[in-house]
Amino acid sequence: MNKLPSPRIVITAAGAATPVGLTLPQTAAAVRAQIANFNEISWCDKEYEPFVIAYIPEECLPDLPSTLTASTQYSRRESRMLRAANLALQDLARAQPDLDAAIPLLLALPQDATTDHNELWNAVLSLTSLPIDPEHSAIIPRGRAAGLIGIDEATKLLTQGTAEFVLVGGCDSEYDLERLGHLDRVGRLKSDINLDGFIPGEGAGFLLLGTERAAAKLGLSTLSVIAATARGFEHGHLYSETPYRGEGLSETWQALLSNLSSQTEHKIATLYSSMNGESYWAKELGVCSIRHQDSLVEAPFISHPADCFGDLGAAFGPVMIGLATTGLQRGYRRGPVLVYCSSDHGHRAAAILHKIQCH
Template sequence: MTTPVGLTSSATAAAVRAGISRLRESPIQDKQFKSIRAGFLEEAHLPPLSEKLRIASSLMPARKQRMLRLATQALKEASLGSAAAPLFLALPESTGQQEDSAGASILEQLAVQADVALHLPQSRVFQQGRAGGLLAVESACQALRSGRCRTALVGGVDTYLDLRLLADLDLEGRLLVDGAFDGLIPGEGAAFLLLGVPGATRHENRVPLAHLLGVGLGREEGHLYSEVPYRGEGLAQAFHHLFASVPADIPKTRCVYAGLNGENFWAKEWGVAYLRHRQRFEEPLRVEHPVEFTGDLGAALSTTMLGLAAVGLYKGYREGPILVWSSSDREDRAAALVVGARRG
């Protein structure tokens, strides 16, 4: 992981567990000429763009360049010592109103930037924002189940450090600025996971941190930018598909890593999904929302939360099963369930 609170997975997990926040006033101003609070990394903490990409960088959007730099160390950390594996990568949502910072080219550029061998023919990008990381996990699991690969990298990277993006969010009233009681604090980061079939990395002396039980997907017709009434059905649908895919006799969920980002909009669907499946949750239920320390991580949020859950299970300060859920600004909703890894 590379986040505002830590440059590695262990540092990020420790900071979030301790409640350390790195949200600060940025040099960027809102429409009222007041500083925007954000979770942006200092330049000194990011590696430079690779010399091999410098020529292409003149045609590369600044946001894409920053995402490549954010992803560098996190991808290296996840793939260290592993054979070339496909990468299933979550990226910011495609709006069609601005140049996408995605496409197959970012996979090739990321392999160069991080100096990591990837199996590009099987790799994919998911331009679905916050929920994209869990969509990528589901796609990777399909590849593992089918035997197309024995290990797969899944990641997400995003940044709100883009003046046009921040201006649009400010005009929409979505930023938590002075005088606002509802809004998001922009952040940035990258998080990557190495998934594998049982025993896949034994020869690499890799120790599994957690066991992924399943993923459930849903679609919300009444999403943030839709004219259809918002009923919160999409996340409840994702929970339904998730719980239908896992053994019925597993213990009740003890902890939830929630994709709440500071906007009240998402509380309704979490409430609907929880009430419809309350029999699957232990009481009292522990609810974690890391965004309060990092800012909204966008497309990096799902994989960050899944990684935090895995580290917590492995180190013993979180009890499973743990449910991780996330919602995109548009239709996509997703949830996943993890437990402690089997030993031996």
């Protein structure tokens, strides 16, 4: 757990690109309105039915710079991940400051062997206009939880004084025949004959975190406060033979919630979850909510935006932090907000957000 009493860590800029919005404001409006964007594609599953996925329209994805494509041959999946990342970075750039000192980049990526993590890292590096500090940067190939793990790492760098700002982001895409074929073979895709499955998605999200003092020094507006972060591990994960007991997420929440007062006004009012439609994740939230019901308001609002844009994989954490921040800013989500993500292979991570005026 990373306790954050001082200095306060704030989000100063955020950007996203998803199947329901090419910017964070568009995505937030669509998710709030419960607008989904699921479509059949020309590829078929093992039952000869079209795959149903959520994707960013081809015409909306910017071409990669020629300097990238001239030197490297990216796979279809890698190309779509980078093009989505380019959109999200352009969205973030509308609000990002001009920084003189180099800042760390913590990049969340899928937890599989079909992507070249180093190539993706170098490509994302070339897509951002921010000066990046390679020494304190890192690739985090941990799937859904990776972005929030990155935020946990970022808060350590900021509280230790290693950096005044950190860029955290993630990108992923399931719009890939090999990936869809694998998910279909193991029975994880939602279809007319498999209701216990999920809709694949794609997207990217980036956040610029900083200390409140550094933000004030540059005259930056701040979007929300990161009150606490935590990470954990579920030994009974989807691909483990160990029985599932719900310990991983529960212990992560316990570490996170131990920072908050037991007073009613400090109970968690809103949850953002990476649940994607598979029953495993609903069971996990149910177990965790029961164990920590004293830390939640009587009927917390629960958002599981995969209902709108599918499973975003490694992009989930940064995008949901952006959604939660937007909701707090505009007053349609009550705080504190707990955002959590769970990866297929056991990693768990979470963060608590406050409105900027909260102390």
